[in-house]
Amino acid sequence: MSDKVLMKGNEAAAEAAIRAGCRYFFGYPITPQTEVSAYMAKKMPKIDGVFLQAESEVAAINMVFGAAGAGARAMTSTSSPGFSLKQEGVSYIAGADLPCVILDVVRAGPGLGGIQAAQSDYFQVTKGGGHGDYRLIVLAPSTVQEMATFTALAFDLADKYRNPALVLSDGILGQMMEPIDFDDVEAGFDPSKIRDFSDKPWATTGTNCKRGQNLIKSINTNPVELEQENIERYAKYAEVEKNEKRCETIGVENADVLFVAYGTSARICKNTIELLKKERVTAKLFRPITLWPFPDDALKLAAKNVKAVVVVEMSHGQMIEDVRLNIQDKPIYFSGRSGGMIPLPADIAKVAIDAVSVIKNDGSNTYEGGRE
Amino acid sequence: MEKVFSKPHVLTDTPTHYCPGCTHGVIHRIVAKVIDDLGIEGDTIGISPVGCAVFMYNYFHCDFQQAAHGRAPAVATGVKRVHPDKIVFTYQGDGDLAAIGTAETVHAATRGENITIVYINNSIYGMTGGQMAPTTLMGQVTQTTPYGREASTQGFPIGIAEMLSTLEGPSYIKRCAVDSIKHIKDTEESLRVAFQRQIDKKGFSLVEILSTCPTNWGMPPLEAMEWERENVFKVFPLGLYKDKEINFYHKDVANADEKAIKASENSGTDCDSIKEED
Amino acid sequence: MTTHSILLSGFGGQGILFAGKLLAYMGLIMDKNVSWLPSYGPEMRGGTANCNVIISDDTIGSPIINNPSTLICMNKPSFNKFVPMVEKNGLVVLDSSLIDIKGERGDINFVEIPATQIATDNQHPKLANMVMLGRTLKELNLGDESVVISALKKTIPNRKIEMLEVNKKAILAGYNFT
CATH class of the missing domain: 3.40.50.970 (Thiamin diphosphate (ThDP)-binding fold, Pyr/PP domains)
Structure with a gap:
């Protein structure tokens, strides 16, 4: 042990x-x-x-x-x-x-x-x-x-x-x-x-009369200077x-579905991926570790060959806005619960299965926007 | 020739931004003289407020932090806990300390936080252009009490010195003024006691200093002083409100008794079914 | 590859969370992946308490158990609430001193044990949770005596270490109940 x-x-x-x-x-x-x-x-x-x-x-x-x-x-x-x-x-x-x-x-x-x-x-x-x-x-x-x-x-x-x-x-x-x-x-x-x-x-440790003043402040009423501080x-x-974008991608490389989720939702997605294997739907998970800076390039790469993206959150969809900013050429779906309710792997799996079957019926995987 | 008067060392040469006749300049000088006299310039860390004194860090050589509106006592607490041997003071107006920052003020006081607060009470919000303060007198006309402060809508003025002196935590609470040489000398002496209290690690000290705001009161400076004496002094009587050595019992937690630890372990969702065996 | 998804449920004060913690430590000692998730909030104060323990050879995804493989049940409300959720071929261990309902599902294994009665007979009425745990360990063939003892050492605070022996006895009473 x-x-x-x-x-x-x-x-x-x-x-x-x-x-x-x-x-x-x-x-x-x-x-x-x-x-x-x-x-x-x-x-x-x-x-x-x-x-x-x-x-x-x-x-x-x-x-x-x-x-x-x-x-x-x-x-x-x-x-x-x-x-x-x-x-x-x-x-x-x-x-x-x-x-x-x-x-x-x-x-x-x-x-x-x-x-x-x-x-x-x-x-x-x-x-x-x-x-x-x-x-x-x-x-x-x-x-x-x-x-x-x-x-x-x-x-x-x-x-x-x-x-x-x-x-x-x-x-x-x-x-x-x-x-x-x-x-x-x-x-x-x-x-x-x-x-x-x-x-x-x-x-601010006290000058000890050996150095000039140390000043901790956010105020600056001079617009030119304040803008420079912001720059x-x-x-x-x-x-x-x-330097600091961090993320993790889990699952098979050539999956049909990409889940994007962080924290507890990401764990639930891992169960969902297992569940989907029984339905012959391949899925992988992209887990942002830094939410800011958002790992945008890695997300684009992970989404490259998938047919659909499913964002899973314990909310009505907040991170999904950052996902949409980075993925324009795939349908993006959402599965989430709020109020303290936790998403069920079966419910998430259903969204993924629906997403894949819609695409199959369409015969394409390039439609605008997607739906939730 | 003998030199009998000079600018305190801790003050910089920067001209202040205060209005003509404002008492902030006088009070800055008194604070500076006390810092000089006690020889604590290199150890002092000031916290400036939001309000007219927001830029006071430009006028002192010592280290400064500039706090959010009303939060100076909380910021001072953070600084003091990191540097318990340094001297930490806040300088706050009545809007900052007695309205938006009331909670921070009361709780720093009741913790007996070993800091010094210089509290400037001029019965009005100065920097924003003369609105009602929690300390505005009944009937006093301000931008937001154009018909005079009236109890049915605006309530009554807050006496901070009176209120805080009911607490166990503070060590020294005094209300002073700077309208006369006599009162200026008294303010200097009171601030000296207040800072010394902190140096001696005897706990929380606050000196409330009644001040004028000729600009927003709409009076010439001398007339403002007269108005202050006739009206403000009656609502906010000068004097010593609390002077007591606080005994801070310090528990030796290295040998803390098992019972205390047990009580905390048994709370919440800590899994301790064993306790049920008692 | 096996995964035990164990839901422990009962009233606050029955030692549900502690029994769960002991199970989780057993898993840890056996070099398995484990997670322990309590219900939290106002319902803890005298209401129902439950706790999700997962012991698995695999990395654990969600710590939330939607369909337990094993339900350890110590009051009627949780029996009614959780039995329908138990997965097919799953196990329900119930304290028959407190629950007088018969399980109606034919696709799961109900094991009854008068745990509270046994614990009371052994002069430690509050250790019904350990009796329940012992019975469950036998049914799941999980761990052995040395694992149980190591886990008890991890979960019983040092100042209460004299309680180790009676806890062990209670677990054995459950394990050996026929």
Whole structure:
């Protein structure tokens, strides 16, 4: 037996953050992510770290702003309604070019919605959500192991690009237990540097009267200068797009159907692919791992020889817009459930079978737009 | 010749953007003098608000972070938790601190967060052009109370010093003014106590400073001071509201008792059916 | 290649999640792929609780079990709700001390065991979950005593380690029930 332990996704993410050098966690209770706070509350005081339960999600993200600006690896976690509240702070953090990590364990909406798992935060995490021109680096785990690995990776990417990074989970990934091996959690962080801020010379650590002022801010009322700041930030985003697109393709090369799904939906698609084998329909899965930057070229390649594309989401279709932007010459179908309902492999399989049979009847695979 | 007066070292040479007759300049200088006197310039990290003082980082040499509207106490909390030995202060107006940021203010205070808040109360939103603030007096005319503030629609002014002094967490809460030399000296002394409280790690300190806004009150500066004395002082009495050493009990979690851990493990969906055997 | 999709269900407080965790650890110890997914939310507080455990030679796709191969059932509401979902030729292990309904499906195997009664007779009424688990392990021919003990060591907190022996006894009582 390996050294693997069984852990909930929420706890695995929390432990990985600690291993990645995070000693400042600011939380606020909301189901289904509260285990993250509970884990941090238990561990942080024992390792000279800080767990603080804030008065609101708004306060928590602004505490992250302060701690990140002060040079530390800082984190907060929440679920969908809480992330809506954090959007203000996220925009300020992006505008001040601060690195930090946010975990969003998505639940069904809109409004207070329900506490069961969903993927309906895709828009608000990948398309900004807060005000202004900015981007979040978004990683979408689909296993408990990835909850850990991607949380640690998020810290590295955040520091590398001085940009907030978000781990997009859901209620199922947060609550489920799977074996996890922390040796596989690559944290590019030297534990001896936890309170050494020398590699962040911009941080507000006090001038010690030996250097000029360090200033963390997003305000600039000079349009010429503010536009220039935005241009420079977009040059940074171009670098991120060049270097950090991540994805996974699973299944036979020459499949008829391409599923596009992330996180829990991607796992359900794997079952669907097995189900379709019995129906003699070949299918493969394209799983975006970074939702921003979206792995567009890899998607185009994966879709090259398929007859139809089926996007599967636990929502009414959000990522499908990015799929449509990248695939114009194939019919694109959608199969999804919302409100905390989970797509059934049989229902998804039916959409795939229908898609393939429509094409066979048409005798072509090149019609405009497709349908949902 | 003996030098008897000079600009505090922590202040920069940048001319301020404040209106003529505004008291922000006076208060900046007092804060700067206290920082100089305590010898903490190199250790100080300021948090500027949203409002007229948003650009105050241009006037100080020390490190600064600029916070979202009302969030300065939360940002200060983040900074202070990372650098507990540095001196962290926020400088906030009444719209920022007593309206949009009330929750952040109250909770930083009740946590006894070891920071200092310089709270400027001039009864109006200055930067946006003179709208009603939570501290606007009854009957006071502003852009959004053109017939005077009236309780049936706008409620009553908030006394932050009074409210926070009911909490256990704060160590030092004082209300001052800068309308006279006497009051200016008192403000300086109060800020010195407030910052010293933080240096001594004795907890949360807040100094509320009553101020004028000649531009938006529509009065010449001296007349504004007079109006302040006759009206504002009656609603917001000057004085010491709280002065108490807070004893922060620190639990040694390395040897935390098993019961506490057990209680947390048994909550939520943690699988612990063994507990049912008790 | 085998996959066990085991749905454990009952009331909150019967140790459903714990029994599931023990099963998952057994799978892990046997070098299988495993997943454990609880129901969560307000229904946990005294209502029904259920838990999805998958033990497989293959990589696990969805952790959600739509059609369990095995149902471990410890109350009537879950019996009524979940029996229709059990896959053909599947197994239902039910606590006959608590469920007085007879299974009507002819295409699945019903195994009855008065688990709560057995546990009560053994002076540990709350370990009916372990009795149920023991009976299930026998029926599925899953794991052996050393695997069970290793899994118990992983799931019982250190401060409660004295409970290992009674848990083991309860599992054996279920396993040996005829």
